[in-house]
Amino acid sequence: MARPKIALIGAGQIGGTLAHLAAIKELGDVVLFDISEGIPEGKALDIAESGPAEGFDARMSGTQSYEDIAGADVCIVTAGVPRKPGMSRDDLLGINLKVMKSVGEGIRDHAPNAFVICITNPLDAMVWALREFSGLPHEKVCGMAGVLDSARFRHFLAEEFQVSMRDVTAFVLGGHGDTMVPLTRYSTVAGIPLPDLVKMGWTTQEKLDAIVQRTRDGGAEIVGLLKTGSAFYAPATSAIEMAEAFLKDQKRVLPCAAYVDGALGLKGMYVGVPTVIGAGGIEKIIDIKMTKDEQAMFDSSVNAVQGLVDACKGIDSSLV
Numbered sequence: 001m002a003r004p005k006i007a008l009i010g011a012g013q014i015g016g017t018l019a020h021l022a023a024i025k026e027l028g029d030v031v032l033f034d035i036s037e038g039i040p041e042g043k044a045l046d047i048a049e050s051g052p053a054e055g056f057d058a059r060m061s062g063t064q065s066y067e068d069i070a071g072a073d074v075c076i077v078t079a080g081v082p083r084k085p086g087m088s089r090d091d092l093l094g095i096n097l098k099v100m101k102s103v104g105e106g107i108r109d110h111a112p113n114a115f116v117i118c119i120t121n122p123l124d125a126m127v128w129a130l131r132e133f134s135g136l137p138h139e140k141v142c143g144m145a146g147v148l149d150s151a152r153f154r155h156f157l158a159e160e161f162q163v164s165m166r167d168v169t170a171f172v173l174g175g176h177g178d179t180m181v182p183l184t185r186y187s188t189v190a191g192i193p194l195p196d197l198v199k200m201g202w203t204t205q206e207k208l209d210a211i212v213q214r215t216r217d218g219g220a221e222i223v224g225l226l227k228t229g230s231a232f233y234a235p236a237t238s239a240i241e242m243a244e245a246f247l248k249d250q251k252r253v254l255p256c257a258a259y260v261d262g263a264l265g266l267k268g269m270y271v272g273v274p275t276v277i278g279a280g281g282i283e284k285i286i287d288i289k290m291t292k293d294e295q296a297m298f299d300s301s302v303n304a305v306q307g308l309v310d311a312c313k314g315i316d317s318s319l320v
């Protein structure tokens, strides 16, 4: 059987890391696409040259032509610009919307059967626009954010409780932004919900609240330290987890920006929700029940996402 084909649209910090991880995990042959000449070719060659020592079999190539992504099984989109210190994700809207148009049309024309994972910010609005421009089925287009946000939450919790990150589960809902909703009631250490751990005296409510806020600010914390761009190791790892779930039909339960029409009281929009990812793409949206407070936080996150989608429609009339 031929190896799967993975197209990475955008060969910057995240794109290069995605290519390296896909090669090491032998997920398939990788095509790096970028408008910047030499960068995708250089990164592809550099990673290919790590193959003999690492011991993987995967073909790596770089291109400026959409024809080379033909027949891709997975497309991961990072094309666009990242944040600089002081910028919010939403400040990127105008520039990255134009990028989504060209990328969406490229995927539509050359890789219409792919499972598409968008990473470009502002995430929830960009994945919506990318789906509109590409015309692919909704279940085959999703956005990576929840896996990263919950990984950050898990990391901070594991540090606080001094336990293995493997024994910490975390649940984050809503848009990828300041209004994201880390749900403590559904987050656990070895199955024990966080509010119970507070009652057991393992931590305090104040410390837990601070961890929730640090999770919300997780992206900005890294931008502030790097100064020249945004996080790329953990975002790439998170998207690879989603791609692997699709390629290996793993039926993983992962939070991601998916198209929700009916579940969680939503009508036809992209936002962060728990999903099942398998060979069919987004195979299921898990329709969880929220408390009044959780619902209020989720609603405000949904409104923030809707505001960005409306702003996209104001910029590009073909989206109305």
Ligand code: A3D
Residues within 6 Å of the ligand: 009, 010, 011, 012, 013, 014, 015, 033, 034, 035, 036, 039, 078, 079, 080, 081, 082, 083, 092, 096, 099, 102, 103, 119, 120, 121, 123, 144, 145, 148, 176, 229, 230, 231, 232, 235
């Ligand atoms: P960067 O290293 O700048 O790479 C972006 C690449 O896109 C560059 O190589 C550009 O040349 C390329 N590019 C620009 N326009 C086009 C185009 N029209 N077609 C193809 N390629 C193009 O950025 P990065 O890799 O650090 O980040 C990429 C995106 O991911 C940014 O929008 C970030 O804000 C976003 N991001 C999202 C998360 C989430 O959790 C959702 C996390 C971190 C970064």
